[in-house]
Amino acid sequence: MKNFRESYKKAVDAIPIPDFYVREISQTERGKDGSGARGKRGLTAAAFAGGMVLICALGGVAADCVKDRAEAGENDPRTAAKDTNRLHFGYSYEKRQNYDNGKREGKIYEQHSDFSYRYGDHQDDAAAVKGRRT
Amino acid sequence: MSDLAKEEGGQSRETLRLTIETYFPTLYRIAFLRMKNEADAEDVVQEVFFRYMRSGMVFVSKEHEKAWFIKVTLNCCRKLWKSSWMKYRAALPEEGEAVAVPETAEAYCLKDEQSRELLKAVWELPDRYREVIHLFYYEDLSVKEIADIVGKQESTVTSLLTRGRRILKRKLQEEYRFEEF
Numbered sequence: 567m568k569n570f571r572e573s574y575k576k577a578v579d580a581i582p583i584p585d586f587y588v589r590e591i592s593q594t595e596r597g598k599d600g601s602g603a604r605g606k607r608g609l610t611a612a613a614f615a616g617g618m619v620l621i622c623a624l625g626g627v628a629a630d631c632v633k634d635r636a637e638a639g640e641n642d643p644r645t646a647a648k649d650t651n652r653l654h655f656g657y658s659y660e661k662r663q664n665y666d667n668g669k670r671e672g673k674i675y676e677q678h679s680d681f682s683y684r685y686g687d688h689q690d691d692a693a694a695v696k697g698r699r700t
Numbered sequence: 701m702s703d704l705a706k707e708e709g710g711q712s713r714e715t716l717r718l719t720i721e722t723y724f725p726t727l728y729r730i731a732f733l734r735m736k737n738e739a740d741a742e743d744v745v746q747e748v749f750f751r752y753m754r755s756g757m758v759f760v761s762k763e764h765e766k767a768w769f770i771k772v773t774l775n776c777c778r779k780l781w782k783s784s785w786m787k788y789r790a791a792l793p794e795e796g797e798a799v800a801v802p803e804t805a806e807a808y809c810l811k812d813e814q815s816r817e818l819l820k821a822v823w824e825l826p827d828r829y830r831e832v833i834h835l836f837y838y839e840d841l842s843v844k845e846i847a848d849i850v851g852k853q854e855s856t857v858t859s860l861l862t863r864g865r866r867i868l869k870r871k872l873q874e875e876y877r878f879e880e881f
Contacts, residue, residue, distance in 0.1 A: 570868075570876035571837045574822065577815035578838050581732060583725045659805065 720749055726839070727773045733834055734777040734827065751776075760828070761847070769848045774831060777870045786839070813872065821871040829864030832857055 727748055731741035753774055759765035822830060831850060835841045845860070847854045865878050 567875050567877045570878050573814065573818055574837045576812075577819040577822075578729055578733075578834075580812070580815055580819075581729055583728055584738065586720075586724055586742075698712060 716753065719752070723769050726766075727769055729838075730770060730773050730834065731777055733823070733830060734774070735780065736823070740780060742772060744780060747776045748772050767845060767849055770835070775848065817872065821868055823862055824871070825867060829860055829867065832860045833864045833868075838862055
């Protein structure tokens with residue numbers, strides 16, 4: 567009867583052990599991915615982030631400016647109404663407002679001198695409007 | 701296999717090299733029997749030596765040093781075995797299912813049919829029995845030392861050895877004489 571211990575040792579010793587080596591990394595080679603490179607990457611990332619923030623801020627300011635100008639142009643009732651009235655009816659805003667407020671000052675269909683040269687011959691339009699109201 | 705970073709203070713390069721050369725065969729065999737393939741065994745052993753370099757361990761004796769290395773090897777094997785990579789790479793064998801001996805080990809034992817049969821029988825044991833059988837019969841460790849390494853009580857280790865031996869007797873065609881422990 568064989569001894570199990572001896573037989574088992576013989577069997578395990580037959581398992582091949584792979585060749586191995588121990589290689590030393592030099593300090594310079596290790597430093598490639600060390601703190602220096604990390605610092606550079608960090609600085610680059612910070613600069614990029616700062617640039618993006620600046621661009622967004624400038625864009626926001628520009629958007630606000632455009633919005634303000636648009637609001638000043640469109641939402642001002644006097645300007646909008648004035649342009650509309652000049653365009654369609656050829657009378658000044660002030661006189662129209664006075665008319666609507668009940669003051670009924672002046673005639674509603676007074677035609678401005680600058681009306682016709684902007685849109686060509688609008689005499690027919692003015693006459694049609696004039697004819698509708700009495 | 702392993703890339704060493706130059707140590708500043710602590711272990712000298714030469715000491716490190718000698719330690720690795722001394723323990724590599726032992727740890728590789730343990731990892732190979734546990735992981736059942738060469739690539740994983742090499743990874744485990746590399747991890748063990750990396751941990752040794754980082755830990756800066758100071759050993760009381762040679763026995764303490766050997767026990768530390770074996771314990772860390774078994775822990776690294778368990779960690780790798782439980783990793784997601786191992787779980788999803790292939791189906792785990794069921795309990796008691798025969799696992800084929802790797803070609804390398806089997807091919808090397810072809811000359812000796814008896815060794816091949818013996819190795820295969822130990823290979824097919826469940827992990828908990830295989831570990832203690834190998835540590836007791838190959839590494840010549842005592843029950844107390846094995847209990848310290850695997851983190852179990854001595855009575856548990858004795859039970860594992862007894863059951864493992866019983867399974868081996870049933871599997872092996874030739875009768876072997878097992879030493880008492």
